[in-house]
Amino acid sequence: MDLKSSLLAMPLIAVSTLSQAAVVDVKITNLTQGIYYTPLLVTAHTSDAHLFEVGQTASSALQAMAEGGDISGLQTIADGISAVSSANPAGGLLAPTEYAMVSDLDTGSNTHLSIVAMLLPTNDGFVGKDSWEIPSEAGTYTFYMNGYDAGTEANDEIVNGGGMSGVPGIPANPGMNGGTGGSGVATASANTKIHIHPGNVGDQDAAGGMSDLDSRIHRWLNPVAKVVVTVK
Amino acid sequence: MAISSFAKRALAVAVMAAGLSACGSDDDTIVVLPPDTLDFEVTVYNDTAAQPLSPVVVGIHGATMSLWSVGLSASVPLETMAEGGNAADLAAMFTDTNVAVLGAGAIGPGNYEKLMISAEDRTEMKLSLASMMVNTNDAFTGLNAIDVSGLMVGDSMSYTLPAYDAGTEANSEAMGSIPGPADGGEGFNAARDDTMNKVSRHPGLVTQADDAMSVLLPDHRISGTVGRVVITRTN
Numbered sequence: 001m002d003l004k005s006s007l008l009a010m011p012l013i014a015v016s017t018l019s020q021a022a023v024v025d026v027k028i029t030n031l032t033q034g035i036y037y038t039p040l041l042v043t044a045h046t047s048d049a050h051l052f053e054v055g056q057t058a059s060s061a062l063q064a065m066a067e068g069g070d071i072s073g074l075q076t077i078a079d080g081i082s083a084v085s086s087a088n089p090a091g092g093l094l095a096p097t098e099y100a101m102v103s104d105l106d107t108g109s110n111t112h113l114s115i116v117a118m119l120l121p122t123n124d125g126f127v128g129k130d131s132w133e134i135p136s137e138a139g140t141y142t143f144y145m146n147g148y149d150a151g152t153e154a155n156d157e158i159v160n161g162g163g164m165s166g167v168p169g170i171p172a173n174p175g176m177n178g179g180t181g182g183s184g185v186a187t188a189s190a191n192t193k194i195h196i197h198p199g200n201v202g203d204q205d206a207a208g209g210m211s212d213l214d215s216r217i218h219r220w221l222n223p224v225a226k227v228v229v230t231v232k
Numbered sequence: 233m234a235i236s237s238f239a240k241r242a243l244a245v246a247v248m249a250a251g252l253s254a255c256g257s258d259d260d261t262i263v264v265l266p267p268d269t270l271d272f273e274v275t276v277y278n279d280t281a282a283q284p285l286s287p288v289v290v291g292i293h294g295a296t297m298s299l300w301s302v303g304l305s306a307s308v309p310l311e312t313m314a315e316g317g318n319a320a321d322l323a324a325m326f327t328d329t330n331v332a333v334l335g336a337g338a339i340g341p342g343n344y345e346k347l348m349i350s351a352e353d354r355t356e357m358k359l360s361l362a363s364m365m366v367n368t369n370d371a372f373t374g375l376n377a378i379d380v381s382g383l384m385v386g387d388s389m390s391y392t393l394p395a396y397d398a399g400t401e402a403n404s405e406a407m408g409s410i411p412g413p414a415d416g417g418e419g420f421n422a423a424r425d426d427t428m429n430k431v432s433r434h435p436g437l438v439t440q441a442d443d444a445m446s447v448l449l450p451d452h453r454i455s456g457t458v459g460r461v462v463i464t465r466t467n
């Protein structure tokens with residue numbers, strides 16, 4: 001082993017690695033047929049931080065996002081731990097099959113990426129990725145995201161404008177393609193921790209039935225999103 | 233930062249430097265000429281409970297061709313396959329150095345088919361395939377532009393098959409609207425009456441489990457994955 005060459009090479013590599021891994025583009029595509037995303041939060045943070053963890057109880061900030069689409073609480077927490085965030089890259093709702101682009105996010109010394117947004121129309125469903133390690137090699141990387149249930153609200157599937165934490169109901173159906181007068185699908189959340197969303201049920205009755213959602217439009221199969229990360 | 237990657241690269245540079253100082257030259261380069269024609273074996277597995285897959289089309293093409301894209305409206309050949317299971321028009325889109333083969337028949341649940349395809353070597357070699365889940369209105373599966381140019385002889389790649397919705401026919405599940413054995417109804421119809429005229433992932437099937445008006449049975453339901461594909465380069 002030529003120790004002298006090795007020692008000479010190391011400082012050069014360190015410099016180039018640092019300059020490559022810090023800036024990323026993130027493209028998020030809504031793969032669903034009939035589900036909208038509320039404003040997305042894309043956050044680069046350290047390995048010990050999480051916006052959510054499956055199997056854990058939702059924080060109040062996550063609950064506010066999942067029940068009403070409000071990402072301000074999560075963003076405040078992220079800002080407080082020196083995370084680097086892009087809030088609302090879609091500039092509002094992200095419609096089915098549309099995509100949002102986060103360009104040139106300088107992650108600094110943060111190594112992990114997390115993404116969340118509420119799914120509409122749902123009671124407390126959200127799309128998300130918990131702590132994806134950003135590769136240090138420049139390149140293009142693809143992963144997919146599932147639909148999760150915050151476990152904080154019963155999935156009654158009644159569209160009544162209820163978007164505040166703890167208030168039953170779905171805040172809105174942006175596609176305006178559902179019904180009214182549903183009697184309610186569920187009255188409680190069986191799993192009160194964050195879990196894979198069981199999916200919407202819906203029905204075919206625009207003026208009654210048990211759900212205000214349409215069973216042939218508002219269901220989904222995982223994954224619900226595709227994410228392409230370009231590490232520059 | 234990723235320490236392991238950093239260490240690996242530093243080590244690689246160190247080894248390279250050591251090699252250079254030992255040999256002093258690297259002029260023993262071996263030139264390997266690529267073969268003119270590459271052969272691939274493509275095995276398609278149907279992992280559904282009760283959704284036969286229509287005869288598969290497998291094609292090899294260059295970087296500019298795409299059979300579909302989430303968010304864009306389906307081509308008429310794609311619509312024809314996704315609504316009626318006939319992939320002949322899709323296969324006909326492969327011209328010149330782009331080539332396609334069609335499966336011998338439908339692939340039943342639990343079954344698989346091996347297809348052989350050969351194509352001239354090129355810089356960017358992409359493989360696509362498509363097939364309809366026949367007990368649906370317009371659900372299909374497939375792979376779009378998988379890069380096979382880096383595949384060495386004897387090597388394989390595996391992919392799971394997702395469920396797409398062509399966006400060309402409403403998912404009514406109504407009697408007479410589904411071409412597969414569950415209904416024996418209509419296949420292709422040029423009208424486009426889906427919620428949006430765009431390809432997306434499929435929302436899943438409702439069936440009689442949740443709606444008495446559906447012609448489909450609970451076993452016809454699909455999940456996020458409907459099958460697998462193994463691509464092996466054989467020459």
